Amino acid sequence: MAERFDVIVIGSGPGGYSAAIRCSQKGAKVTLVEKDAIGGTCLNRGCIPSKALLGSAHVLEMSKKASALGVEISDVKFNWQNIQARKDKIVDGFKKGLTGLLKSNNINIFQGKGVAVSVDKVIVESADGKTELETSKIIIATGSVPTEIPAFAFDGKMIISSKEVLSLEDIPESLVIVGGGVIGCEMACVYSAVGARVTIIEALDQLLPNEDQWVGKLMAREFKKLGIESMVSQKVTDIQAAENKATVTLESGQIIDAEKVLVAVGRRGVCDKETVEALGLEMDGAVIKVNEKMETNVSGIYAIGDVVGTTYLAHGAFAEANVAAENAIGGNASMQNYAMIPRAVYSFPEVASVGMNEKRCAEADLEITIGKAAFRANGRSLAHNEIAGEVRVIKNKADNKIVGVTIVGASATEMIAAATALLGSTKNIEEISFAHPTVSEVLKEAWEDALGISLHVPPQPKR
Numbered sequence: 247m248a249e250r251f252d253v254i255v256i257g258s259g260p261g262g263y264s265a266a267i268r269c270s271q272k273g274a275k276v277t278l279v280e281k282d283a284i285g286g287t288c289l290n291r292g293c294i295p296s297k298a299l300l301g302s303a304h305v306l307e308m309s310k311k312a313s314a315l316g317v318e319i320s321d322v323k324f325n326w327q328n329i330q331a332r333k334d335k336i337v338d339g340f341k342k343g344l345t346g347l348l349k350s351n352n353i354n355i356f357q358g359k360g361v362a363v364s365v366d367k368v369i370v371e372s373a374d375g376k377t378e379l380e381t382s383k384i385i386i387a388t389g390s391v392p393t394e395i396p397a398f399a400f401d402g403k404m405i406i407s408s409k410e411v412l413s414l415e416d417i418p419e420s421l422v423i424v425g426g427g428v429i430g431c432e433m434a435c436v437y438s439a440v441g442a443r444v445t446i447i448e449a450l451d452q453l454l455p456n457e458d459q460w461v462g463k464l465m466a467r468e469f470k471k472l473g474i475e476s477m478v479s480q481k482v483t484d485i486q487a488a489e490n491k492a493t494v495t496l497e498s499g500q501i502i503d504a505e506k507v508l509v510a511v512g513r514r515g516v517c518d519k520e521t522v523e524a525l526g527l528e529m530d531g532a533v534i535k536v537n538e539k540m541e542t543n544v545s546g547i548y549a550i551g552d553v554v555g556t557t558y559l560a561h562g563a564f565a566e567a568n569v570a571a572e573n574a575i576g577g578n579a580s581m582q583n584y585a586m587i588p589r590a591v592y593s594f595p596e597v598a599s600v601g602m603n604e605k606r607c608a609e610a611d612l613e614i615t616i617g618k619a620a621f622r623a624n625g626r627s628l629a630h631n632e633i634a635g636e637v638r639v640i641k642n643k644a645d646n647k648i649v650g651v652t653i654v655g656a657s658a659t660e661m662i663a664a665a666t667a668l669l670g671s672t673k674n675i676e677e678i679s680f681a682h683p684t685v686s687e688v689l690k691e692a693w694e695d696a697l698g699i700s701l702h703v704p705p706q707p708k709r
Contacts, residue, residue: 253276254279255269256384257389265385266353267348278354279368287389287390295412303594315631384546385574387567390515392407397483421433422494424482431453432593434469435594456589462478513558517553540554561588586670619692625682639695641697651665675690
C-alpha cells in the first residue's frame with residue numbers, strides 16, 4: 247500500500263524546502279521529492295555559488311585600490327582552483343545543513359523525479375524503480391532553467407549557460423556575455439576581476455533593462471573602470487563555435503571573437519509535461535498559472551517559485567511558500583504585494599530596488615518627486631573608498647507617500663531591506679536614528695530629500 251502524506255512538495259529549492267518546513271511546523275505529515283540536488287538551482291547553480299565567486303572577486307578588486315587607502319599591496323595573486331574549491335565547499339556545507347534541517351523537521355525526502363499523476367497521487371521515479379505516494383495536497387516548486395536561444399544552443403563548452411559559467415576549469419582569456427541583466431552583470435564582475443576580457447552585449451538600450459535608465463548608465467560607466475565593455479542596443483544574430491574560440495556576429499555586421507560565450511538572457515519555468523497533462527494544469531507558456539493564494543486551476547494543487555514566473559527570486563519563492571503552505575493545511579493566506587519584494591544585483595557596485603521605479607511610475611501616470619543622495623558625500627563610503635553610486639527615493643505627490651527606492655552602491659543589497667520595511671511604515675523617516683557614520687545614512691538622506699527635509703543634500707528646485 248502506498249504511503250500517505252498530508253502534503254507532498256515537488257522540488258527542494260527555496261520555495262520547496264521552505265513550504266515543506268512550514269507545513270511540518272503546523273503539524274502536517276510532509277514529504278519532499280527532489281530529482282537533482284537538495285537546495286535546487288539557488289543553492290547549487292545560482293545564488294550561493296555565484297556569491298561565493300563574487301566574494302573572491304570583490305577582495306581582488308579591493309586589493310587593486312588599496313593604495314588609495316595608504317595600504318601598499320604588491321604582487322597580488324589568486325588561485326582559481328582554490329576559489330572554485332572554496333565555492334564548492336560552501337555549497338556542500340549548506341547542502342548538508344539543509345538536508346539535516348529537513349530531517350530534523352520530520353520531513354521525508356525522496357530522491358527522484360516526482361510526477362503528479364492525479365490530485366492525490368505522486369509517482370517518484372528513481373534508479374531503484376518507481377515509488378507511489380498518496381497525498382491530500384501537492385505543492386509544485388520545480389523551478390526554472392536558463393532560457394536557450396535555438397539559433398545558438400548551449401553546447402556546454404564554448405556556448406555556455408549560467409550553470410557552466412560557475413564551474414569553468416580555467417579562466418577564459420575573453421568572455422562575451424549575451425544579456426546585460428542580473429546574471430550577465432554579476433558574471434562580468436567575476437571574470438573581469440580574475441583577468442578575462444569581458445564584453446556584455448545587450449539588445450535593449452541599457453544594462454539591467456528592468457531598472458531605470460540612470461541605473462544602466464551608471465553601471466556602464468563603473469563597468470568601464472573595471473575593464474568591462476558594455477554594448478547596448480546590439481542584437482546577436484549568430485554564434486559559431488570552433489575548437490578554440492567562438493565567433494559572435496551582431497546585427498550591425500560587427501564580429502567579436504571570444505574564448506567563451508555566456509548566453510544569459512533569462513530563465514523560464516519548468517514543470518514535467520506528464521504532471522501538466524495528468525493534472526490538466528492551466529499554463530501561460532512555460533509557467534503555471536496561479537491566483538493570489540498560489541492555487542492552480544486544480545483544487546488541492548499549489549505552485550510557487552520560478553515555475554509560476556512571478557519574481558524569479560529566491561526570496562520571492564520564500565514569500566509564496568508561506569502562502570501556499572498556510573493554504574495547503576486549511577488556512578486562508580494571500581500574496582499581498584509583489585512590489586514589496588526587493589530586487590538585488592550583486593555586481594560592482596551593487597544594485598537593489600523595491601516598490602515602483604521611475605519607469606513604472608511613468609507607466610502609471612503618477613506625478614512624483616525624486617529624492618537623491620550620492621555615496622560620494624557619505625562619510626563611511628569615503629572612509630572605505632567605495633564612493634560610486636546613488637540612492638533615489640520616489641514620492642507620490644498625490645498622497646505624499648514613498649512608493650519606491652533604488653540604490654546603486656556598496657551595501658545596496660543589505661540596505662534594501664530597511665527601505666522595504668519603511669515603504670510599508672507610517673513612521674516618519676526623520677524619527678528613525680541611523681548610526682553615524684554608516685553607509686545606510688545615504689538612504690535616509692535620499693528619503694528626506696524626497697520629502698524636502700534633508701539636512702545635508704542641497705535643496706532641489708522648488709517642487
